[in-house]
Amino acid sequence: MSPTPQAVYLNGEWCTSDSACVSVFDRGYLFGDGVYEVIPAFAGRLFGLDEHMARLSRSLEALGIVPPLKHDDWLAIFERLLASTDAPDAAIYLQVTRGAPAKRDHAWPDASVRPGVMATVSPIGAIDGGARVITLPDERWGRCDIKSINLLPNTMARQQAVEQGCDEAVLVRDGLVMEGAATNLFAVVGGRLLTAPNGPRILPGITRGLLLDLVRRKRLMELDESFISIGALREADEVFLTSSTKDIWPVVEIDGEPVGAGEHAGRAGPITRLLDRHFQALKTRRSDP
Ligand SMILES: Cc1ncc(COP(=O)(O)O)c(C=O)c1O
Structure with missing residues (x-):
């Protein structure tokens, strides 16, 4: 049985995990050229949000990727993802890549290529033993x-x-x-x-x-x-x-x-x-x- 499709935020659109499409030229897909964060939420509330967002900014800066969204835009995405799950404790996964230029090239594309943005949510399971x-x-x-x-x-x-x-x-x-x-x-x-x-x-x-x-x-x-x-x-x-x-x-x-x-x-x-x-x-x- 295939898993229930999850809500996905992808490049400004909302879709589900069974229909989300990423360009074959996305540099995350081709080169692993991107960064990510995993932000936990316990009883529906994000934990360590400021610290995670500060680390995201540092990772983006280190790779020279322009931050694609403002703090409040991210927050609205996280809230909608959390509302889409019944799990009491859940983890937001977000990733930002250097985007999808018209062709594969090791050198970075120019600034007209917008970063690729994706975010999902999944349950955090209890840990069983040491x-x-x-x-x-x-x-x-x-x-x-x-x-x-x-x-x-x-x-x-x-x-x-x-x-x-x-x-x-x-x-x-x-x-x-x-x-x-x-x-x-x-x-x-x-x-x-x-x-x-x-x-x-x-x-x-x-x-x-x-x-x-x-x-x-x-x-x-x-x-x-x-x-x-x-x-x-x-x-x-x-x-x-x-x-x-x-x-x-x-x-x-x-x-x-x-x-x-x-x-x-x-x-x-x-x-x-x-x-x-x-x-x-x-x-x-x-x-x-
Ligand atoms: C290599 C590595 N070290 C440490 C951690 C733990 O980091 P955090 O406490 O921010 O989840 C992670 C989490 O993914 C990791 O990938």
């Missing part, structure tokens, strides 16, 4: 801070994880842990919370940023934004991943070995659970009318 991860060499390019739709190394890494019965791949460069294929990574080591620093090697995750702010504001624990070695990751007391659709996701196993020791080995640890409680409270506060 994450089992594998580690892999990071084979991505040098601008992982841009939320580009060009995700081939990320999809290949995630596929390897899935083929090994795991949930996520953790990407390692020169012996240092960067992030997951579609998540940021945190480790608890000796009471300190470590995560890779923002920069060209990782995506500045919105969940990562909101959690770091929360930890600082509430003085929950000592923070260290520096790279952790793969050896130290294997010895960490607790490890978790973050993303807009997964919140705080405990890692229970790395390359087949349980995370942590003693009674918490292979289970979500106490600090991960504490941070998750604070994060859930933040979501509720921000979702209050």
Whole structure:
């Protein structure tokens, strides 16, 4: 049975996923020449909207794509997409490409070619248990801070994880842990919370940023934004991943070995659970009318 068609915003028009048509010359389709965002909405209310829109602006600017819509236009699209779904929690997916010139050419088209804009919505499912991860060499390019739709190394890494019965791949460069294929990574080591620093090697995750702010504001624990070695990751007391659709996701196993020791080995640890409680409270506060 084919899935129920979803509402789609495409280049100024509303259509459904079974009828939406994209030009074969769209540079997103030909070159992966575009950027995207995933914005969660809990109980019908967008969460982290300003942070996501600021990152979208930075990604567009980095690729020299002129912002196609104003904030209020985006908001009207998001509201209509959210109204089209019954899911209590949902994720808006939006992407902006460099548009569809008359012919394929690596060089950018002139300014008369308007960016391609697409947005959809899909339900956010509940997470079932902790994450089992594998580690892999990071084979991505040098601008992982841009939320580009060009995700081939990320999809290949995630596929390897899935083929090994795991949930996520953790990407390692020169012996240092960067992030997951579609998540940021945190480790608890000796009471300190470590995560890779923002920069060209990782995506500045919105969940990562909101959690770091929360930890600082509430003085929950000592923070260290520096790279952790793969050896130290294997010895960490607790490890978790973050993303807009997964919140705080405990890692229970790395390359087949349980995370942590003693009674918490292979289970979500106490600090991960504490941070998750604070994060859930933040979501509720921000979702209050
Ligand atoms: C490579 C990568 N890192 C981190 C994240 C998490 O970012 P966010 O918290 O903004 O969803 C994502 C999300 O898609 C990602 O693709």
